[in-house]
Structure formats: structure tokens, C-alpha cells
Amino acid sequence: MGEVTVRLDRAAKKYGDVYALRDVTADYHAGEFVALVGRSGCGKSTMLNLCGAMDFPSEGLVSIAGAITSSLDDAGLTRLRRTQVGFVFQFFQLLPTLTAVENVEMPALLAGFPDARAKALQLLDWVELSGLGARFPHQLSGGQMQRVAIARALINSPKVILADEPIGNLDSTTGALVLSLLKRTAKERGTTILMATHSAESAEYCDRVVRLRDGRIEV
Numbered sequence: 001m002g003e004v005t006v007r008l009d010r011a012a013k014k015y016g017d018v019y020a021l022r023d024v025t026a027d028y029h030a031g032e033f034v035a036l037v038g039r040s041g042c043g044k045s046t047m048l049n050l051c052g053a054m055d056f057p058s059e060g061l062v063s064i065a066g067a068i069t070s071s072l073d074d075a076g077l078t079r080l081r082r083t084q085v086g087f088v089f090q091f092f093q094l095l096p097t098l099t100a101v102e103n104v105e106m107p108a109l110l111a112g113f114p115d116a117r118a119k120a121l122q123l124l125d126w127v128e129l130s131g132l133g134a135r136f137p138h139q140l141s142g143g144q145m146q147r148v149a150i151a152r153a154l155i156n157s158p159k160v161i162l163a164d165e166p167i168g169n170l171d172s173t174t175g176a177l178v179l180s181l182l183k184r185t186a187k188e189r190g191t192t193i194l195m196a197t198h199s200a201e202s203a204e205y206c207d208r209v210v211r212l213r214d215g216r217i218e219v
Ligand SMILES: Nc1ncnc2c1ncn2[C@@H]1O[C@H](COP(=O)(O)OP(=O)(O)OP(=O)(O)O)[C@@H](O)[C@H]1O
Pocket: 015, 019, 020, 038, 039, 040, 041, 042, 043, 044, 045, 046, 047
């Protein structure tokens, strides 16, 4: 197995008196495609938020690429989120006023990395959208928008991609295409992919299924 990219060590998240996540200990490795399943409210998005340093555990520790999220200052957190983590969402969240290639290159520009445009074009090729870089999001299909979002998530070569219901808004054929692209990302680029999903079929396609129930991992 590849190196550990995300580690949760007795991590819990409380909102007021209520635990959204409790006592979660887990390691996720380079190249692993992991499905996070469980019914609505079980804590999937909460766990992804902790694994992306978008939120912090109330108890325990989360580390990403070796850095303990709750010990970083603002600059360290911004850098970690920009360079080690990519996000893919159910509703794509592309910037509507930017073209596809501009959406893809944005995280590289924000991180101050060189050759953003060339990398963005290469990634659009890789997600099989070469030639569509000049289109605006509203000129693309849902599946095409999601592939742009995956290219955007990859541009800074993050160790981890967090995908929250990435196929929830796609038909089954397009969803299958996006899933196979995520799997290729894990296998060819060594990225850890954590994907929350309600689809049993797509979970089966992953290397590992993690089932949450009332904020705990079921064994
Ligand atoms: N910011 C918040 N403030 C208070 N409670 C929250 C907050 N975010 C989530 N929760 C609660 O934490 C629990 C877990 O929510 P979470 O969004 O992680 O579930 P989920 O598994 O992603 O559900 P879904 O499948 O519907 O997306 C829920 O009971 C939810 O109401």
C-alpha cells in the first residue's frame, strides 16, 4: 500500500452537544479510492470537511500529508488546502464567469505555481475535454462540468481528493464515466480519493467501502 496521506486519530466533531462524528480512527493511503457511505446525516460530509482541513476535530487529530490540521496557522492551512487537497462537489461549483481552462488553472494561479495555463490544457486533455477549454460552464453538459472540476482539483497535484456526491447530479452513464476518471486518478496519479456517495453500485466500484452510522465507522 502507498504512504498514508490522511490519518484520523480518535477524531470527533461536535456541533453543540451533538456528535456529528465520534471516535473515528482511520488511515487512507496514496492510490486508494475509498467510498464513504451511510444514510443522510451519518457524518459523511463532516468527515470530508475534516479530511480537507475545512473544519477541525473537536476531539482527536486529523493529519493530511503529515501535517496535523489543528496545529497549523492560517497561512499553513491555506497552503495545505491549496496544494495537498482537491475538492469535487455534487454541483461542480465552477466559476460561471470563467472559461473551462480558466477554472482549471485558478488553483495554480492562487498558489503561485508556474505554467498554470500549460498544465490546465494538459489536464483538460487528460479528462478528454481537449478543445473545450474556451467554453463557459453554461456551455457544457453536467458530465463535462464535472470533468472540468476534476481537472481543477488535480492541477496542484494534491495528495488527496475529496469528492462529496460527485455523481449525485449525473445520469448513470455519465456518472460511470466520472467514476472511472476518479479511479484512473487514484491508480495513475497515486491520489487518495475519498468519495461520499449514496449509490451502492458506485461504492462497489471503489477499493474500499467505509460505512458510517451515527457518526461512527461501522465494522
Ligand atoms: N454546521 C453544522 N451545525 C450543526 N450541525 C451540523 C452542521 N453540519 C452538520 N451538522 C449535523 O451533523 C450531522 C452529520 O451531517 P453531515 O452533513 O456530515 O451528514 P451526511 O452524511 O453528509 O448527510 P447527507 O447524506 O445528507 O449529505 C447531521 O446530524 C447534521 O445535521
